[in-house]
Each structure stands twice: as structure tokens, then as C-alpha cells.
Amino acid sequence: MDTVRFEDDKVLMIDQTKLPNELEYLELESVEEVAIAIEELKVRGAPAIGVSAAFGLLLASKEGDLEVLEEAADRLRRTRPTAVNLFWAIDRVMDVVDRSGDWQKAVEKEAKSIFMEDREINKRMGDNGADLLDDGDTVLTHCNAGALATSGMYGTALGVIKRAVERDIDIDVVCTETRPVLQGARLTSYELTMDIGVDTTLIVDSAVGALMPKIDKVVVGADRVARDGVANKIGTYNIAVLADRHGVEFYVAAPKSTFDEELTIDEIEIEERSETEIKQICGCQIAPNKVKAYNQAFDLTPAELIDGVITEDGVTEL
Structure with a gap:
């Protein structure tokens, strides 16, 4: 069950408001769409929100403008206040921007790392x-x-x-x-x-x-x-x-x-x-x-x- 993933420059996520009657994947192409999905509980759960926010920043990085990326981070921070993974993921992605010569590649690598690490961490936690x-x-x-x-x-x-x-x-x-x-x-x-x-x-x-x-x-x-x-x-x-x-x-x-x-x-x-x-x-x-x-x-x-x-x-x- 892939709750959220990044594919073909889109964030794909299960619309959890439709379950259990319908299994539908949303195809999100903008940070605003990702932010609304978080606010409307189409995606929810602390780790899933964090991964979604990281992928939202990856979408924004495709614009090639650091100001756009910073605005995207601010928008995502305003979605839901309690789940700390949201802020953790945003901060982690934004931190690599200041430390990399090719910030777009760094954002992509970090966002995808957050996704893969989440899966491994959950298995170890389950054990x-x-x-x-x-x-x-x-x-x-x-x-x-x-x-x-x-x-x-x-x-x-x-x-x-x-x-x-x-x-x-x-x-x-x-x-x-x-x-x-x-x-x-x-x-x-x-x-x-x-x-x-x-x-x-x-x-x-x-x-x-x-x-x-x-x-x-x-x-x-x-x-x-x-x-x-x-x-x-x-x-x-x-x-x-x-x-x-x-x-x-x-x-x-x-x-x-x-x-x-x-x-x-x-x-x-x-x-x-x-x-x-x-x-x-x-x-x-x-x-x-x-x-x-x-x-x-x-x-x-x-x-x-x-x-x-x-x-x-x-x-x-x-």
C-alpha cells in the first residue's frame, strides 16, 4: 500500500477521505494542492504528512527559484500545527539547500531519502x-x-x-x-x-x-x-x-x-x-x-x- 509517492513530477497519494468505499489516487502537481490535501485530511498521520511535505518541496524545487521554494516551505508549515514530522521534514529539506552547490538535486535526494527511510524505520519499529x-x-x-x-x-x-x-x-x-x-x-x-x-x-x-x-x-x-x-x-x-x-x-x-x-x-x-x-x-x-x-x-x-x-x-x- 503506497500512501504517498513521487512519480513523473507529481505527488501521488491515496485520497483517504474516500476510503473504505473507493481507493483513489490523487495526482498533485503544485505545492498548493499538497497543502490543501494535508489540511483536508486527504493525507494524514504524522509520518505521511512529513513525507508529503518533503515531496511538496520537491515539486516547488522544479521551478528553479529559491524564493519559490521558501514560499512553499512557509505555506506547508501553515497546514497543521501539531504533528512535528511536518516541520521536521521541511527543516530537513531546507537545510540541505544552504549546504549544496546544486540545491535542486540536493532537495530531490533529501525528499526521496525521507521517503525511503520512513519505510525502513517503520519495519524496525514493528519488529x-x-x-x-x-x-x-x-x-x-x-x-x-x-x-x-x-x-x-x-x-x-x-x-x-x-x-x-x-x-x-x-x-x-x-x-x-x-x-x-x-x-x-x-x-x-x-x-x-x-x-x-x-x-x-x-x-x-x-x-x-x-x-x-x-x-x-x-x-x-x-x-x-x-x-x-x-x-x-x-x-x-x-x-x-x-x-x-x-x-x-x-x-x-x-x-x-x-x-x-x-x-x-x-x-x-x-x-x-x-x-x-x-x-x-x-x-x-x-x-x-x-x-x-x-x-x-x-x-x-x-x-x-x-x-x-x-x-x-x-x-x-x-
Whole structure:
């Protein structure tokens, strides 16, 4: 599953707003198109956003004008504030411009390196996480942290599950629907059943407490790992509290590029999205227009609720 790739001077990416009903690839030819795709969640997940931003800069570099490239970097930085991979990838590409005689070739090499490294990192992360799972485990995951949240193939939290399945570790998976835009129902259950092929049960978000006594491990992704906790999809903190209450191990799977150890979790900027995402489901109005809705996209889980962070280098504590 190639979530995003660069081909024939275009950024090709799966339109994740169409899943699971339709698998459609977008062909993006401008930085503005890439930026809009990130803002509209056509591509989402911290690593996938980072790769997409790098490829957006590669598109801009084809103009041969450094000012255009800098404007492109500024536009991409304004798309989504919480996922640190976005800024990490942009900074990494822009840093090579100042250190290279042929900056266009340097941008292309760096963007493609970010893409290839993401795939290798996710596989190593999956191996490290699979070591934590045992035959007979029931594993709970939240939102989508699979191949669709990265450049493709493995993913972060679902990469752990996929590597466990490839090792013939017998596990069952429970995934939350993940309101308000249903990344768990639309994307995670799609990957788990269609790509990974593991016994999967979908539950509503509010069923987590009732099901937690039957869960053995929780594995989720992260959009930013601070020195004292993580920011991840709204609802993650609820799950961590419930896991702690029931003595269930709670793990975060995140590449080192997601770490931002200069910040505490209280200093992370949390994205607030449109009220429409709550008032509608798949275009169907479910609440009156006059009611106010608060749509915080991420929440913060402190380190004391996290048993370990699974990275490409091993499992670490915060």
C-alpha cells in the first residue's frame, strides 16, 4: 500500500477521505494542492504528512527559484500545527539547500531519502513492538497509525501488529471508530482486514471502558512526543487512563522524528478543527447548525500513563 509517492513530477497519494468505499489516487502537481490535501485530511498521520511535505518541496524545487521554494516551505508549515514530522521534514529539506552547490538535486535526494527511510524505520519499529506481544493477546488501537499514516507498507502502531502477524503471533485486534471523522472505522479496520488479515473487532469510542477488562495491550501512534508525554488523536488520553485503571500495558509507537524533547506536553499547540466535522458524519447532518461544537483534534497523555515508546531503536521510557 503506497500512501504517498513521487512519480513523473507529481505527488501521488491515496485520497483517504474516500476510503473504505473507493481507493483513489490523487495526482498533485503544485505545492498548493499538497497543502490543501494535508489540511483536508486527504493525507494524514504524522509520518505521511512529513513525507508529503518533503515531496511538496520537491515539486516547488522544479521551478528553479529559491524564493519559490521558501514560499512553499512557509505555506506547508501553515497546514497543521501539531504533528512535528511536518516541520521536521521541511527543516530537513531546507537545510540541505544552504549546504549544496546544486540545491535542486540536493532537495530531490533529501525528499526521496525521507521517503525511503520512513519505510525502513517503520519495519524496525514493528519488529521492536512485536517483541511485546504474546500469543493470545487482544490488542486495542485507536485512530489510524498504519500504512496509511506513513509512506506505506507498515505504519507505526499497526506496523507492530503487522509484524506480529507476519511472525505468526496469534493476536486479536480491537479498534475504535475514532470520532469525529472515523479514522478507525474507515481506515484502521480497512487495513487490518484487507491488508494485514487479522481478526478485528470495531467498537464505538465510548465502549473502551466496557471492553478494557478484556484487553491485554494497547498500542497507539503519536503526532508529537514531548519529554513528558505525547500528543495523539483525541481520545488517546481517555484510553490511557482506562488502561492504567485496569492494569493494561499502554504503548506508543512513534519514530524518533516524532520526538520533540524541547517541549513539555503543556507547550504543544493543539489543533482545533471545524465544527462541521462533529455536526456531520460523511456529509449527513446529525446536529442542529445552531449548537456550538468544540473539535479539539488531539489530546495529551502524560508519561506516567505510558509503559513504553516503541521506536526504530527499541522501546524507551519517557
